[in-house]
Amino acid sequence: YNNLAKTLHVIARIKKIYGGPIQLTGGDDAYHRVLGYESDHTKGYSIDFIAGKSDDSQLQVEDAIAQFIFENPDINVTYINEYKKPSKKASGDHHHISINPTSTDGCYFHFITDKDGNKLSGTAATVRQKLNEVYDDHIEKKYQNIDPITINVKKSRWFNRSKKRN
Numbered sequence: 001y002n003n004l005a006k007t008l009h010v011i012a013r014i015k016k017i018y019g020g021p022i023q024l025t026g027g028d029d030a031y032h033r034v035l036g037y038e039s040d041h042t043k044g045y046s047i048d049f050i051a052g053k054s055d056d057s058q059l060q061v062e063d064a065i066a067q068f069i070f071e072n073p074d075i076n077v078t079y080i081n082e083y084k085k086p087s088k089k090a091s092g093d094h095h096h097i098s099i100n101p102t103s104t105d106g107c108y109f110h111f112i113t114d115k116d117g118n119k120l121s122g123t124a125a126t127v128r129q130k131l132n133e134v135y136d137d138h139i140e141k142k143y144q145n146i147d148p149i150t151i152n153v154k155k156s157r158w159f160n161r162s163k164k165r166n
Contacts, residue, residue: 003044004028007099010068010075011047014097018064022051025094035089045100048082053093058083059111061095066112066120070131076101076124084110 004027015022026032026048032041040046051061058081069077076099083093085108098105107127109120114130115137122130 007045007047007097010077010099011049011097014061014064014068017067018051018061020051020057020060022049022061024049025092031091040098040100040103040105043100045103046096046098048094048096050094053083055111058095062109062112065095065097066109066131069124069128070135073128075099076103078103078105078107078124079127080106080108081110084108 007027011022011024024047026041027046028042028044032039041048051057062079062081065077065079069075069079078098078100080087080096082090082096086093087096104123106123107121109127112120113134114120115133120127120130
């Protein structure tokens with residue numbers, strides 16, 4: 001129960017960032033239990049949800065999840081856009097998110113890219129690192145004509161603002 005409560009709390013925070021409606025479609029439920037193996041779903045770490053089928057809606061959800069990952073480095077979030085890359089056992093299009101602290105499962109963002117323009121993917125730690133690189137690259141381009149001390153102040157303000165939200 002504790003794992004599921006934590007997972008639902010994360011989903012609620014992502015929904016707040018996203019700003020639109022979401023519908024939970026899976027968790028520790030009968031479908032995932034009859035698959036016959038233990039998974040992050042059956043442990044209460046994973047939730048499946050839908051939030052609009054359009055590419056624009058999916059991009060907004062991915063943006064919200066990426067922002068959550070960036071702002072919460074202490075939570076091991078894995079995400080898969082199963083509209084674009086369904087798992088073998090998928091029963092329909094959905095977003096899959098897991099917060100298992102020991103998971104080394106891969107992430108797949110279809111619309112968010114790393115600084116080299118590749119679809120954002122990899123383990124939770126790799127995705128977090130790539131998001132930091134994208135942010136650093138964005139800040140450096142935005143403030144390229146400003147001295148490095150000012151850039152570091154802007155970065156620290158961003159991180160402090162992020163911490164205050166938690």
